Structure formats: C-alpha cells, structure tokens
C-alpha cells in the first residue's frame with residue numbers, strides 16, 4: 001500500500017479537524033467537540049500507518065543497496081527523518097501527539113483550534129513548497145546514528161515549542177483589553193505574516209506547472225506576489241498583505257469571547273505555554289545542539305563552525321534560555337514571557353526554513 | 369569609612385556580575401549580534417560580500433559600507449574582539465552567579481528538615497486538613513506506610529498530644545541548574561583548550577603516497593610526528609545511479625618506520641592516532657596522473673589472478689591464448705546521444721571504464737570496454753572473466769586532519785548538561801509535613817491531621833499528590849475501623 005495515500009488522508013483529516021475545532025469554538029456543542037477529536041485521532045492513526053509504511057519502503061531501499069548491513073543498522077538508516085519532507089511530516093506527527101496528550105490531560109478541547117492550524121499550515125507548506133517526496137538514497141554524511149537521534153529529538157522539541165506558540169498566541173488574545181495594546185499589535189503582525197506568506201506561496205503553487213513546482217522554494221518563492229518582476233504586482237501584494245494584517249488586527253479580538261465562553265482560562269494557557277517549553281528546551285538542547293555538534297565532530301572533525309544553521313539554532317536556544325531566566329529568576333509573568341514564547345518559535349521556523357530559504361538566496365550556502 | 373565604601377563598590381559590582389539582569393542583557397546582545405554573521409558571509413573573499421551589500425545599499429555605496437563593516441569585524445565576526453568580549457562577559461556572569469548562589473543552595477540542602485508548629489503549617493503554599501475517628505497511632509501507621517511507599521525520607525517528632533511526620537524528596541533537584549551552568553563553563557573551557565592547543569588542517573594525499581605533515585588553512589605546514597599512507601581511495605555508488613553511497617579510503621599509519629595501524633575510513637568513521645584524527649572530507653583526480661590498472665582475470669573454471677598494468681600494457685589469460693592490451697581509459701564513460709561516440713561526462717571517476725583490445729585465436733581482433741561498476745561488461749566469449757578492480761594512483765583522498773585536546777571537556781560538559789537539564793526540569797524538591805493531634809486533651813476525640821508542603825516546581829501536580837496521599841490514608845483508616 002502506498003504511504004502517500006495515507007499521508008494524504010491524514011492531511012485531509014487534520015485540515016478537517018482544524019475546521020471542526022473552530023466550529024466547536026463557535027457552537028460549543030459537545031458532539032462537535034467529540035467529532036473534532038475523533039477526526040484528529042483518525043488522521044493521527046493514518047499518519048502513523050503512513051510513517052511506518054514509508055519506513056518499511058525505505059528499509060527495502062536501503063537493504064537493496066547495502067545487503068551486508070545488519071537489521072538494526074538498516075532500520076536506523078532507513079528511519080524516515082532524512083530530508084525536509086520527512087522531517088516536516090514528523091514535526092506534524094509530534095505536534096499532534098503533544099496536542100492530544102494536552103487535550104486529555106486538561107480535558108479541554110479549545111487549544112485544538114490553535115494547534116491544528118499549525119499542523120495544517122505545516123502540511124500545506126509541505127505540499128506547496130514542492131519538496132521532494134521520493135525516497136532518496138542517503139548521502140554518506142547522513143549515515144550516522146547521531147544524525148538520526150539529532151533530528152528525532154530536535155523535532156520533538158520543535159513540536160513542543162509549536163504547542164507553546166499556540167498557547168502563547170491564545171493567551172495574548174485572552175488578556176488583551178484593547179486593540180491599541182502593543183502586544184496585540186505584535187500578535188496581529190506575526191499571525192498576519194504567517195497567513196499572508198502561506199497564501200502567497202499557495203499562489204506561487206497554483207501559477208506553476210507540475211515540473212516547476214519542484215523548484216518552488218529554490219527559484220519561485222513568492223515570485224507571483226511580493227517578489228514579482230512586475231513592480232505593480234509587487235506593490236499591490238504589499239498593500240494587500242498589509243490590509244490583511246489590518247483585518248486580522250481589527251477582528252482577531254473576536255476570538256477572545258469565544259475562548260472565554262469555553263472555560264479556557266489565561267492561567268491554563270500560561271501553564272501549557274511554560275510546560276511545553278520545559279519539555280521542548282531539554283529536548284532541543286540535547287537533540288538539537290549537543291547531538292548536532294557530536295555528529296558534526298564525527299563527520300567533519302569540527303563540533304562547531306558558526307555556520308548559519310548552527311548559529312540560528314544557538315540564537316533559538318538563547319531566546320528560550322531568556323524565557324526560562326526571565327520567568328524563574330527575574331519573575332516575569334504574563335505578556336512579556338508570552339511574547340518570548342512567540343519570538344522563540346519564530347526563531348525555530350527561521351532556523352529550520354529561513355536559513356535555507358532566505359539566507360541561501362543571498363549567497364551560495366549549501367542546502368544543508 | 370573608606371574601607372566600607374570600597375566594600376560597597378565591590379559588592380555592587382559583584383552582585384551586578386552575578387545578576388540575572390546581566391544574563392538577560394547578554395542573551396539579547398549575543399542573540400541579536402549573532403544574526404549579522406549569518407547574513408554577511410564569514411571569512412569570504414571581499415568581492416562576495418561587496419556583491420551582497422550592493423543588494424542592500426546599491427553598487428556605489430557597497431565598497432565603503434564594506435570597509436566600515438570590515439573595520440567592525442563583521443567579516444570574521446565570531447572571532448572579533450567585541451564578540452569575544454561578550455562571550456567573556458557571559459562566562460564571568462555564569463561563574464560569578466554560580467559562586468554567589470551556591471552556598472545558599474548548599475545550606476538549604478544540607479540543613480536537616482525541622483518539624484513545624486501546626487499554625488505554621490497552615491501558612492505553607494499547599495495545605496489540607498482532615499479528621500479521622502481513630503487513634504492517633506493507627507493514623508500515624510498508615511501515613512508512615514504511604515510515605516514509605518512513595519519513597520519519602522521522613523522523621524518523626526513526638527509531643528504530648530501530637531505527632532508530626534516531616535519528610536522530603538528530591539533534594540538534589542536544587543542542584544540541577546548549577547549542573548547546567550557548570551556544564552556550560554566546561555564546554556567553554558573545552559572550546560578554549562581546543563583553539564589554543566589543537567589545530568585543524570587538511571591533507572590531499574594521492575593514492576600510494578605518504579606524508580608526515582598536514583596543512584593549515586593559511587598554507588602553513590603542520591608536522592604530524594608520524595607518517596600516513598593512502599593505500600587507495602574509492603567512491604561507491606547506489607546501484608544504477610550516480611548518487612554516492614560511500615567515500616572510502618584505506619590509510620596506514622607508519623610510526624618510527626613501523627606500520628602500526630591500518631584502517632578503512634569513511635565519512636563518520638575517521639582514523640585516530642596519537643590524538644590526531646583523520647576524517648574523510650573530499651576527494652579528486654590528480655591532474656595528468658598516469659596510474660596502474662588493476663585487473664582480476666579468471667579463465668573459465670580456473671584460478672583468479674590479479675594483474676597490474678600501465679597504460680599500453682599487455683597480458684594473456686593463462687591457458688587460453690587470449691591476449692589483451694590496455695588501449696584507453698575514461699573516468700565517466702557514456703555514449704554521446706547525438707554522435708554515438710563514447711565520451712566522459714565528468715572529470716571524476718563516476719563510471720570508470722578501460723578499453724582493452726583483445727586478440728582471440730580464430731577471431732578478428734576487437735576492442736571492448738570493461739566498466740568497473742558493471743562487472744557483466746567483462747564477460748568474454750568462452751566464459752572467461754575480466755574484472756576491472758581499480759585504476760590506481762590517479763585519485764587523491766581529501767583528509768581533514770584535526771587535533772582537539774578540548775573535545776573531552778565538550779563531551780563531559782554535554783553529558784552533564786543533559787543530566788542537569790533532566791534534574792532541573794523533571795525532578796522537584798518536595799517537602800511534606802504531616803501533623804496529627806487529638807482534638808481534645810488526654811488522647812481523646814477524633815484525630816486532626818494537618819498537612820502542609822512546598823515544592824520547587826510544578827505545584828499543581830504536588831497538590832494532586834497530597835490529595836492522593838490523604839485519600840489513600842482515609843481509605844486505609846476506614847478499612848481498618850470496619851474490621
């Protein structure tokens with residue numbers, strides 16, 4: 001059975017889940033809430049099947065070229081965590097695991113409406129970015145157990161940070177009194193940029209042929225809108241983008257009433273925001289930074305070389321270290337730390353995607 | 369008077385250096401300034417960065433902007449005096465904070481826990497009260513059981529009319545953050561030792577050659593103290609593709625004229641000798657090199673012999689009368705789609721092929737190509753086999769050569785950091801006081817149980833734990849009284 005069919009089903013289920021969670025927010029009907037959870041669990045099961053199927057295919061693929069490799073080694077080398085596509089899929093999977101755990105622990109479904117969009121956006125991003133979905137041969141430098149655990153733990157960490165981002169954005173909405181508050185303006189801009197960039201990428205996607213889509217990220221990123229060759233189109237894109245952010249700012253506060261009526265409390269959101277960071281930070285430190293350094297040392301003989309990817313993960317680490325010190329030692333609470341949780345996740349996204357997308361466009365770093 | 373002032377200044381500088389305010393400031397500064405180095409390409413040729421700056425500042429302004437940036441150290445930022453200064457402030461902050469705070473934590477952990485008066489219990493962050501109709505000793509026994517089974521270490525203090533059990537768990541969790549901080553200091557020490565006493569160099573070593581030194585980035589030679597020989601280099605490909613699967617070379621270490629070590633290295637499996645590590649990092653062809661063809665020849669049903677031939681060399685397959693002469697070689701053989709001619713599509717040995725002119729008794733002489741990656745191309749009429757094992761001596765192996773005596777510190781620091789993070793985030797230091805007293809004088813009346821506690825983290829979970837202890841106790845006590 002093809003793994004991509006199950007991936008497609010799970011992607012559809014998560015997007016449906018997102019919609020049903022939002023309907024649940026509006027209707028507050030228990031049945032709808034149950035449906036949202038069921039759809040999400042269904043998607044999760046499909047994705048797990050797809051993940052295992054892909055693992056098994058890529059195991060066959062590895063064994064075909066490496067007949068002498070032992071069972072454990074082959075399983076490790078075949079783990080589907082080896083390129084952008086597979087790691088993003090795993091990110092979504094981890095995000096949903098953490099989300100379901102929180103839902104059962106706090107017995108409150110509302111956070112689903114904030115976490116499933118992150119999952120759906122990531123899936124949408126995977127699709128429209130045109131990253132390759134083929135099972136690819138593993139390059140020599142990637143044939144390392146350190147690398148596998150590095151990716152595995154770092155992505156679990158990223159997913160935990162993603163949950164804290166969802167909780168922090170919901171928290172900011174809940175405590176906002178008026179649209180003029182700087183925190184709320186910040187919120188509108190961040191959420192606005194997320195959505196606008198994604199929609200712009202969707203337009204790139206629609207305007208391209210199937211062949212060109214494979215190169216979307218490398219050569220066509222935002223070319224139909226913000227980076228269009230026609231100055232008029234580019235200018236119009238900025239105007240529309242800013243208008244979209246304005247609309248989000250104008251109407252975003254409506255979410256507050258909805259959340260309030262669902263027994264979501266700011267305390268609960270703050271608790272989730274912190275706890276996810278408390279889980280994500282050790283995972284990211286050990287998996288992302290330490291194992292990454294050990295792998296680099298075993299492959300190239302240098303554990304740290306200040307390349308942009310490493311530097312950005314260090315920046316991310318500093319933002320979360322800042323969060324921890326601000327909260328525990330300096331006693332910051334509320335808005336100020338929620339902003340740090342949002343900034344932290346923006347740094348995560350930049351570490352993972354921005355370094356490849358933005359910086360490699362500036363000069364010729366490898367696609368590493 | 370003056371003495372005191374001096375002391376004040378010292379103290380305020382000290383507490384500034386130990387403060388979390390400084391830590392937060394340094395976090396922000398290092399995070400922000402690091403971004404510069406990810407945009408401006410580091411240690412690159414000026415032209416590259418001038419072209420980059422032109423995108424932001426225009427062609428005419430770019431060179432002068434470049435000069436300003438270069439003066440500020442942006443072109444080799446992570447080694448610039450100001451960035452290194454931030455790292456030093458960061459380390460001082462960490463060390464001073466640790467020295468400053470540690471004694472207090474030590475006392476907190478070292479000092480024995482004391483019983484507290486009942487009215488103080490009611491002021492603790494977590495508190496509960498409950499009454500049982502039973503004897504005080506019965507109730508106490510049950511609480512002792514529960515504390516034991518949840519692995520709390522407890523002590524007991526008896527007064528006339530009351531008993532108190534006071535207990536704690538996870539004391540060492542208080543050290544978690546110190547372990548993290550110390551691990552960061554260790555890693556920084558490791559980095560300093562590495563940059564002072566280690567080196568990083570490279571060595572491009574042709575197949576069959578030997579070297580007793582490596583080269584630094586600036587071209588200076590680095591003596592190794594022993595010699596290293598490259599026996600061969602080889603790239604393995606995924607079947608049917610030009611995607612590399614393995615870069616391999618076989619190296620021999622020769623120390624004092626004796627062969628002491630031989631190892632096939634790959635990316636991710638280096639060779640290490642006397643503190644110096646050799647990593648497989650690149651490879652390539654030696655310009656204009658002439659090498660030796662290694663052919664394995666097997667007559668139908670006979671023994672395999674290995675031949676070494678120079679270009680133009682001839683051989684005979686034993687007992688067959690078949691003769692062959694090496695007439696051509698291409699590193700990446702393919703057929704040109706338009707002309708049909710055989711050409712090389714790459715400079716590297718992606719698909720090496722050797723052309724051999726055969727003369728077989730009773731047949732016209734002909735030339736056949738034998739490909740290294742496709743052994744079936746070496747099958748001759750009559751079931752004889754020729755295997756193209758290698759064209760030796762035309763490739764070099766690119767080795768990254770490094771010595772880093774600081775790496776032990778990095779590893780120890782990393783392990784400590786993992787432990788410290790675990791302790792800091794997943795273990796909490798919890799204290800519980802349980803006071804049992806009869807309501808009225810003389811051991812009469814129901815037993816009043818007052819529970820108070822505090823925890824270093826995760827209060828919600830701790831509250832649940834205390835509720836759980838109480839409900840277990842009341843279940844057990846009620847169960848007993850029914851008997």
Ligand code: HEM
Pocket residue numbers: 321324325328329385386387388389391458459461462465469545548549552789792
């Ligand atoms: C990145 C390097 C780090 C630096 C430069 C640093 C620096 C500091 C400084 C200067 C303090 C003292 C503040 C004060 O008590 O007034 C402090 C306290 C603290 N740090 Fe860090 N820290 C670092 C990493 C971490 C990490 C990764 C963690 C999380 C596990 C952490 C957790 C703490 C905690 C909990 C305290 C309070 C300790 C106490 O006062 O008893 N630190 N840090």
